[in-house]
Amino acid sequence: MMVRDTLSFSWTAIKTQPLRVILIVLAMSIGITSVTILTALGESARLYIVNEFQALGTNLIIVLPGRTETTGGQPPLFGATPRDLTLADANALYRSHHIAAIAPISVGAAPVSIRGLEREVTILGSTSALRRVRHLSLSKGHFLPEMDIDRTLSICVIGQTIKDELFARQQAVGQWLRINDRRFRVIGVLASEGQSIGVDFDDMVIVPVASAQALFNTQSLFRILVETKSKEGMYKAVDDIRELIKLRHEGEDDVTLITQDSVVNTFDEILVALTLTVASIASISLAVAGILVMNVMWVSVTQRTAEIGLLKALGATQRQILWLFLTEAAMVSIAGALSGLLLGKVILLILQVSYPEFPLYLPMWAVFSALAVALLTALIFGVLPARQAAKMNAVTALNKR
Amino acid sequence: MIELESIHRIFQVGEQQVHALNNINLTIKKGEYVSIMGPSGSGKSTLLNVISLLDQPSSGKYTLNNQVVTELNDDQLAQIRRKNIGFIFQFFHLIARYSAAENIEIPMILAGIPVKERKLRVEEALVDVGLQSRAYHRPDQLSGGQIQRVAIARAIIMRPQILLADEPTGNLDRRSGEEIIELIESLNQKKMTLVMITHDEILGCRAQRRIRLVDGKITQL
Numbered sequence: 001m002m003v004r005d006t007l008s009f010s011w012t013a014i015k016t017q018p019l020r021v022i023l024i025v026l027a028m029s030i031g032i033t034s035v036t037i038l039t040a041l042g043e044s045a046r047l048y049i050v051n052e053f054q055a056l057g058t059n060l061i062i063v064l065p066g067r068t069e070t071t072g073g074q075p076p077l078f079g080a081t082p083r084d085l086t087l088a089d090a091n092a093l094y095r096s097h098h099i100a101a102i103a104p105i106s107v108g109a110a111p112v113s114i115r116g117l118e119r120e121v122t123i124l125g126s127t128s129a130l131r132r133v134r135h136l137s138l139s140k141g142h143f144l145p146e147m148d149i150d151r152t153l154s155i156c157v158i159g160q161t162i163k164d165e166l167f168a169r170q171q172a173v174g175q176w177l178r179i180n181d182r183r184f185r186v187i188g189v190l191a192s193e194g195q196s197i198g199v200d201f202d203d204m205v206i207v208p209v210a211s212a213q214a215l216f217n218t219q220s221l222f223r224i225l226v227e228t229k230s231k232e233g234m235y236k237a238v239d240d241i242r243e244l245i246k247l248r249h250e251g252e253d254d255v256t257l258i259t260q261d262s263v264v265n266t267f268d269e270i271l272v273a274l275t276l277t278v279a280s281i282a283s284i285s286l287a288v289a290g291i292l293v294m295n296v297m298w299v300s301v302t303q304r305t306a307e308i309g310l311l312k313a314l315g316a317t318q319r320q321i322l323w324l325f326l327t328e329a330a331m332v333s334i335a336g337a338l339s340g341l342l343l344g345k346v347i348l349l350i351l352q353v354s355y356p357e358f359p360l361y362l363p364m365w366a367v368f369s370a371l372a373v374a375l376l377t378a379l380i381f382g383v384l385p386a387r388q389a390a391k392m393n394a395v396t397a398l399n400k401r
Numbered sequence: 402m403i404e405l406e407s408i409h410r411i412f413q414v415g416e417q418q419v420h421a422l423n424n425i426n427l428t429i430k431k432g433e434y435v436s437i438m439g440p441s442g443s444g445k446s447t448l449l450n451v452i453s454l455l456d457q458p459s460s461g462k463y464t465l466n467n468q469v470v471t472e473l474n475d476d477q478l479a480q481i482r483r484k485n486i487g488f489i490f491q492f493f494h495l496i497a498r499y500s501a502a503e504n505i506e507i508p509m510i511l512a513g514i515p516v517k518e519r520k521l522r523v524e525e526a527l528v529d530v531g532l533q534s535r536a537y538h539r540p541d542q543l544s545g546g547q548i549q550r551v552a553i554a555r556a557i558i559m560r561p562q563i564l565l566a567d568e569p570t571g572n573l574d575r576r577s578g579e580e581i582i583e584l585i586e587s588l589n590q591k592k593m594t595l596v597m598i599t600h601d602e603i604l605g606c607r608a609q610r611r612i613r614l615v616d617g618k619i620t621q622l
Contacts, residue, residue: 005510016498310494313455314508314555315483317476394455398494 001320010328017300021332024289024296028336028377029343031286032370036344038282040362042275046268047361053264059100059231060133060260063093063224063241067254083249084220087150087209092248093226096240098233103130103225104149104209108216112205114166114177121162122204123179125212133227136201141173141188144208152211156184159202160192179205180215234259279366283373289336290377297329297385308389309397318390325389329382330375337374341367402562402594403429403452408461410447410617421447422458423617431562434586434595436608444617445598446567452596453486453565454478466562483512487556487593489585491568493548495540501551502527502536508559526554530584546577553584557593564588566597570604582607 014021065085090104106125111118130136131143143157156177163172172186184207192202213219228237238257246253301308308321345362352360410422421444429435437445450456451463454470463471470481488494495504502523509519527533530550540548549569556564566585570578582604589595599605613621 001511001513009510012498306494307496310496311507311511312479313453313482313488313494314511315479315559316511317479319476320511395450398455398490 001316001323006320006323006327007331009324010331013300013304013324013328014331020296020299021335024292024332025336025339027289027292028286028333028374029340031283031289032337032340032374033344033347034282034285035279035370035373036341036362036366037347038278039275039366040344040348040360042271042278043363043366044358044360046271046275048359049267049271050264053260053267055135058260059228059234061226061228061234061237061241062258062260063226063245064256064258065220065223065254067256083252083254085224085255086219086221087213089245089248090221090224091149092244093224093241095244096237098228098230098237098240099226100229101129101132101227103127103133103227105130105222105225106209106212106216106218106220107222108212110180110215112162112166112177112179114175117166119162119165121179123212123215124204124206125209125215126206127209129227130206130225133225134201136193137191138188139191141186143188144206147208150210151208152214153208154182154184154211155187155208157188157190157206158186159190159200159204161200161202162205163189179207182211182215184211231261234261286373286377289333290381293329293333293378294381294385296332297325297382298388300328301325301385301389304389305392305397305400308392309394309400312392312394313398321392322383322386322390325386326379326382329378329386333374333378334371337371340374341370402431402466403427403596404462404464405451406462406464408451408458408463410444410451410456411459420617422451425461425617425619427612427619429594429596431594432589432592433610434589434608435597435610435612436605437596437598437612437614438600438602438605439614440600443614445600445614447617448614449565449567449596449598452563453488454482483508484559485561485563487559487561487564489549489552489556489564489566489569491571493540493545493552493572495548495551495555497540500537500539501532501543501547501554504540504551505554505558508555512559522558523554526558529557530554544577545573546580549573549577549581550584553581553588557588561593563594563596566595568598568600570599570601 063085065083085104087104090102093099093102103126108123109120110123112121113119126144127149128144128146136143138157139160141157144155147153156179158172166177167175172189175186176183177186178184190201207215209221226237226241228234238259241255241257242253245255311321348360348362405425405427408422408425409420412419412421425448437448439445447456451458454465458471461471462469465481466485468481470478473481496507499507505523505526506519509522523536524533527536530553532547532550532554535543535547540551543551564585569585570581573581585595585597586607597604597608605611611621612619
């Protein structure tokens with residue numbers, strides 16, 4: 001018996017029961033739709049977060065002062081240490097040849113004013129390397145120039161929000177503004193980068209790191225961002241940084257190093273697990289659909305007993321009859337899967353239109369596994385009725401009317 | 402061609418054993434026309450089921466075309482049945498959703514014969530049974546006599562050597578019944594072995610050889 005004949009035989013059998021078939025297709029498509037949508041949501045959330053973290057920079061190592069072990073709490077809130085990170089520490093890191101750029105960061109809040117307008121703003125002290133490390137781009141002017149790390153200079157780069165609030169429609173570059181009681185000249189305006197995890201660069205003033213330290217009257221750094229030359233060099237750089245800091249801190253290893261990929265990987269793993277969990281819960285509905293397939297196939301086998309007897313009399317083998325019924329179950333299930341995928345796509349499209357800022361994405365593997373699961377369900381739940389048909393006694397089947 | 406040696410067929414009905422076939426010895430030669438007669442429950446149908454390989458005897462030996470078939474499994478029997486035996490049933494057994502032509506085609510589909518050849522042979526068979534104008538009619542659009550003609554076309558489409566008919570006129574009026582019998586007998590004249598079950602004495606007497614069954618035993622050869 002040829003495949004084409006099996007398909008057409010099953011197809012004609014399906015056509016005689018339209019309502020019943022529509023019901024299974026519906027059940028199957030609800031299952032597939034829920035699996036598709038939930039997988040897409042989980043996968044999109046994962047990609048969204050991973051992208052956000054990658055936008056922080058590539059091959060990034062964050063050096064925080066203090067260590068969990070020193071006082072038992074998490075840095076930077078509790079793991080305080082008597083030895084702060086200093087600019088000299090940051091400078092020393094250049095000795096590692098795996099490091100491409102170092103951006104020491106000092107953070108504080110201070111009132112920023114111009115011509116009577118005043119605003120409390122986050123002041124971020126750093127170096128020209130920050131632009132490279134955090135992938136910042138400018139809409140106007142220049143970023144901080146390359147210069148000695150410990151030199152103070154009365155220049156600043158402002159974020160888009162600050163520009164709008166303090167300068168409105170005026171030209172900002174070249175103007176002077178006041179931070180605390182010091183005057184700084186605006187040399188550049190950052191391009192708006194929207195929300196990025198943790199830091200809002202739009203609402204920020206960036207000044208040279210030594211100037212920031214002078215403003216806040218401190219020697220310590222908030223953290224140091226380090227970009228390594230390559231992904232492979234990352235772990236060597238981590239070791240180098242530990243060595244160098246240890247040397248400078250009287251033999252004590254009192255910094256915490258966070259590599260960007262470890263953060264990304266952790267989130268990645270959590271979200272993959274979450275996606276799989278949600279998808280498996282949704283697939284319960286597929287099992288329900290499978291049981292419906294089985295039920296419908298039982299009815300089909302019982303109703304067509306005489307036909308099965310006839311086929312046996314005409315020389316059909318058990319295998320042929322088994323496949324006729326399995327094909328029927330598979331066809332119905334695949335029809336359900338396809339309409340489910342279609343429905344899922346439509347719902348995702350609607351969601352995408354309603355929430356354009358959240359990128360929705362249905363991975364190809366989800367599409368294929370939905371089809372595979374539907375087919376598998378059909379075969380698993382179809383096999384019992386089909387076997388019953390195949391093993392039927394020809395004489396009794398023929399006599400049944 | 403058909404050799405049955407001390408065939409027994411015993412059914413278990415509840416606690417009771419029913420001896421449907423009791424020591425049947427029967428040889429049917431190629432091209433013979435045999436009728437099997439007897440009252441209801443005499444074992445006619447059981448005998449036909451055994452001959453047609455739909456049922457296996459409880460004991461005894463059945464040789465078909467010099468091959469002992471009592472030892473074979475279900476699928477092997479199905480393949481022998483497909484090639485060697487054509488069935489004509491009292492209740493026709495056409496598949497309602499298929500047209501006449503498609504019903505005739507089924508045995509060839511099961512045998513995996515290519516589409517082109519199938520179409521040719523179906524056309525020939527429709528001509529043979531005089532239904533060329535009814536090829537695309539479904540069973541509910543055909544009369545009883547026409548339906549049985551379709552069934553006959555289906556029975557001979559694989560060119561079997563043996564034709565088994567179980568009360569072929571049992572559900573037909575007198576005239577179409579006669580036409581059907583003539584059609585079946587004409588096939589026998591083309592050297593097809595014909596075994597027919599009937600309880601119609603007149604019909605049974607048209608056969609060259611008449612077998613009478615009573616209580617699972619052959620009483621007249």
